[in-house]
Amino acid sequence: MTALQSRLDVEPGATGAGPNRPAPAAPGRRRRALRRHPRSAPYLFIAPFFVVFLPFGAGSVLLALGMAFVTWPLGQAPVFVGGDNFATVLTDPLFGKAMGNTVYMLAGFLLALMPLALFVAVLLKQLRKRSANIVQVLVFAPITMSLIAVALVFDLILNERVGFVSGVLAQFGLDPIPFLSDAGLAPWSIILLRIWRVLGYYAVILFAGLQSIPDEYYEAAALDGANAWQRFRHITFPLLKPVTLFVLVAASIAAWELFAEVDVLTDGGPARSTLTAVMYIFQASFGQFDLGKGAAASAVLAVAIIVSTLLANRLLRSDDRDR
Amino acid sequence: MNTRRRLAATAALVAASALTLAGCASPGTPAETPTDNSLEVWLFSSSMPAVIEDQFQAAYPDYDVEVVEIPIGDMTQRLVVALQGGEGLPDVVQLPLRESGGLLSTGQFLDLTAELGPMADDFPDGALLGTGDQINTFTMGSGNMGLWVNEAALAKHGLAVPENPTWDDIVAVAEQLKEASGGTQYMFIQPPGANGANMFNAFFNSRGGTWWDENGELAVDEDLAADTLEFLVDLHERGLVYDGVWTEPTFWDSIRSEQVVGWTMNYGVGSTNLQKNVPEQSGQWRLITWPTWEAGDEQATGVFGGSLFAGLAASDNPQGVKDFILWWLTPEGLQATVDTLGLVSYEPAAEEIDLDFEDPYFGGQTVISDLSSVPYPPFYFFNWPETEGAVTAAVDAAYAGTLTPREAIDQIVAELGSL
Numbered sequence: 001m002t003a004l005q006s007r008l009d010v011e012p013g014a015t016g017a018g019p020n021r022p023a024p025a026a027p028g029r030r031r032r033a034l035r036r037h038p039r040s041a042p043y044l045f046i047a048p049f050f051v052v053f054l055p056f057g058a059g060s061v062l063l064a065l066g067m068a069f070v071t072w073p074l075g076q077a078p079v080f081v082g083g084d085n086f087a088t089v090l091t092d093p094l095f096g097k098a099m100g101n102t103v104y105m106l107a108g109f110l111l112a113l114m115p116l117a118l119f120v121a122v123l124l125k126q127l128r129k130r131s132a133n134i135v136q137v138l139v140f141a142p143i144t145m146s147l148i149a150v151a152l153v154f155d156l157i158l159n160e161r162v163g164f165v166s167g168v169l170a171q172f173g174l175d176p177i178p179f180l181s182d183a184g185l186a187p188w189s190i191i192l193l194r195i196w197r198v199l200g201y202y203a204v205i206l207f208a209g210l211q212s213i214p215d216e217y218y219e220a221a222a223l224d225g226a227n228a229w230q231r232f233r234h235i236t237f238p239l240l241k242p243v244t245l246f247v248l249v250a251a252s253i254a255a256w257e258l259f260a261e262v263d264v265l266t267d268g269g270p271a272r273s274t275l276t277a278v279m280y281i282f283q284a285s286f287g288q289f290d291l292g293k294g295a296a297a298s299a300v301l302a303v304a305i306i307v308s309t310l311l312a313n314r315l316l317r318s319d320d321r322d323r
Numbered sequence: 324m325n326t327r328r329r330l331a332a333t334a335a336l337v338a339a340s341a342l343t344l345a346g347c348a349s350p351g352t353p354a355e356t357p358t359d360n361s362l363e364v365w366l367f368s369s370s371m372p373a374v375i376e377d378q379f380q381a382a383y384p385d386y387d388v389e390v391v392e393i394p395i396g397d398m399t400q401r402l403v404v405a406l407q408g409g410e411g412l413p414d415v416v417q418l419p420l421r422e423s424g425g426l427l428s429t430g431q432f433l434d435l436t437a438e439l440g441p442m443a444d445d446f447p448d449g450a451l452l453g454t455g456d457q458i459n460t461f462t463m464g465s466g467n468m469g470l471w472v473n474e475a476a477l478a479k480h481g482l483a484v485p486e487n488p489t490w491d492d493i494v495a496v497a498e499q500l501k502e503a504s505g506g507t508q509y510m511f512i513q514p515p516g517a518n519g520a521n522m523f524n525a526f527f528n529s530r531g532g533t534w535w536d537e538n539g540e541l542a543v544d545e546d547l548a549a550d551t552l553e554f555l556v557d558l559h560e561r562g563l564v565y566d567g568v569w570t571e572p573t574f575w576d577s578i579r580s581e582q583v584v585g586w587t588m589n590y591g592v593g594s595t596n597l598q599k600n601v602p603e604q605s606g607q608w609r610l611i612t613w614p615t616w617e618a619g620d621e622q623a624t625g626v627f628g629g630s631l632f633a634g635l636a637a638s639d640n641p642q643g644v645k646d647f648i649l650w651w652l653t654p655e656g657l658q659a660t661v662d663t664l665g666l667v668s669y670e671p672a673a674e675e676i677d678l679d680f681e682d683p684y685f686g687g688q689t690v691i692s693d694l695s696s697v698p699y700p701p702f703y704f705f706n707w708p709e710t711e712g713a714v715t716a717a718v719d720a721a722y723a724g725t726l727t728p729r730e731a732i733d734q735i736v737a738e739l740g741s742l
Binding site: 043050051054055056057058059060062063066072073074075094155156159160161162180181182183266267268269270271272283285286287288289291 | 335339342343344345346347399400403406407409425426429430431515516517565566567571573576577636637706708709712715716717719720723725
């Protein structure tokens with residue numbers, strides 16, 4: 001028996017036990033202890049996360065939920081008001097406007113992001129490994145940049161008067177485009193910034209998903225005469241669904257919480273066309289000092305996020321269940 | 324599930340619940356109670372710490388002053404969190420003037436009525452700030468607006484602003500400048516967003532306008548507001564304005580290249596930033612105190628910004644707070660205000676310190692006393708986040724042409740009336 005084998009308390013020649021394989025024969029009380037508590041190790045590994053998350057994450061969520069049912073004047077004790085804050089928020093035209101803007105920008109963002117990210121992922125798959133690695137780094141780079149710095153640069157690019165795009169248009173004798181000062185264009189400018197920044201991140205995730213699809217499937221399909229679209233439709237897309245669902249959910253949650261880009265580029269304008277739900281929450285909490293109203297708006301937003309996530313999950317998984 | 328596993332699951336659930344509830348708990352008493360002679364001051368003006376640590380400490384050596392610099396954009400948020408949590412509060416906080424209406428009305432600030440009430444006649448209307456019958460503080464670094472003009476740039480086209488101009492005179496010069504420069508130089512700026520709204524508010528205020536009265540009641544003269552907005556929209560339509568904001572580096576490129584040769588702004592932002600960002604243009608700029616709307620009118624300006632120091636009612640050192648705030652009305656404090664913020668609202672200041680000093684950047688003009696000599700009518704910052712938001716949205720729409728000036732004002736009034 002080697003030293004390692006004796007430390008593992010495993011007989012020579014034994015291959016070791018896994019969760020779904022029968023435990024190998026091993027002498028002594030240690031073996032019996034392992035048999036009684038084979039699952040304790042994973043919990044020990046995840047415990048540190050929960051030690052931090054529970055008080056600072058879940059605890060904060062519970063506190064915020066509690067604040068939604070009180071009015072809490074600055075420096076005074078909170079007073080229970082039942083559902084008044086929710087009624088105020090749900091009947092506030094400004095909240096409706098903020099949620100509407102958020103949904104509009106969310107939809108535009110996802111409709112543009114998903115096909116683009118998939119397209120980039122498919123392109124990455126066509127490259128040789130070394131080239132793919134280099135391109136991956138390049139497309140992933142924007143997500144590592146400071147969001148504020150990126151927003152400021154986009155401001156300089158899109159500024160109607162002094163922006164780079166306006167300068168190029170002027171060279172051709174064209175009028176500048178009011179990317180940030182037109183109520184119709186400003187939301188799409190925000191979407192453009194967001195897509196530029198996160199496209200590579202989600203494309204890399206989808207690329208990883210594509211790589212997990214065995215090449216044999218494509219070879220077999222090619223042998224059967226399937227064209228590129230058919231291979232995509234019948235092999236790539238179905239097998240990529242779990243990863244696609246993750247990307248859709250992650251991207252939509254981030255889009256629901258849109259704040260920093262809007263705060264830097266447009267401050268919710270022009271004419272509140274880019275006012276988002278999180279901006280409304282921030283203004284209610286720290287502008288109007290109405291933490292109860294802000295907390296109630298947060299709860300409504302959380303419900304909207306959960307519902308949209310469940311819908312996305314149901315949509316993408318319904319096909320699998322029907323088979 | 325066997326007993327051991329059930330026990331383990333129960334223990335885990337109890338531990339998880341305890342950890343979660345710990346996150347909801349309010350903080351306990353602080354480990355260290357501040358001593359009575361300590362003073363914690365939160366401020367955003369970066370030029371003030373040195374003045375406080377040197378001059379205020381020299382006047383009150385027994386106080387242990389700790390100055391905490393917080394960016395202006397974070398100040399209100401930090402204070403709100405501290406007030407709600409009941410912990411980590413300063414003794415004194417510097418606040419933007421625009422936050423005065425909302426924060427002072429919470430009743431969380433030290434009452435200085437006994438100290439400042441007898442001095443009410445020494446301040447212009449609206450400069451003493453508080454809520455109800457209580458006076459909490461006074462305006463510092465008053466945001467009296469002026470028109471800063473690059474006379475040298477105008478002179479290149481043979482143009483000049485007449486003495487004691489009206490706004491019609493200024494617009495006439497702006498039109499001539501547009502023609503002479505081929506539409507590349509401007510006498511007016513119109514920033515987007517909240518800055519644009521506050522610029523409109525300044526013009527509106529200069530005509531006696533205000534959204535709220537001293538009791539927080541809606542008190543807007545809608546016709547005056549619509550007429551003022553129409554004036555500004557008209558400037559925009561005639562191509563006389565530069566759409567930009569002074570916080571952008573491109574704005575200062577435009578100043579440097581003499582694309583912007585006129586700028587309506589207060590002392591703190593205008594004069595200070597001109598001298599800092601374009602020192603090479605020293606001697607080229609002049610302050611025009613706020614033009615009148617009609618020839619022969621009494622001169623009045625509008626307010627754009629300002630700040631204040633307010634003491635927290637929960638301070639452990641209320642005497643220290645009073646000493647700190649009132650120190651700024653001493654000759655040393657008034658001089659420190661001029662050195663750091665610019666203008667003072669305390670009218671006897673002219674008798675106690677020299678406000679007539681000549682500023683070489685402006686060709687020897689006595690900028691401080693000139694600006695101070697033109698006060699702004701009372702303007703009250705109640706419900707300011709809602710007001711600023713409503714004005715911003717409506718003014719943006721008016722400049723974009725989607726609302727007429729009258730419709731924009733009606734929209735604002737409708738929104739504010741529902742508060």
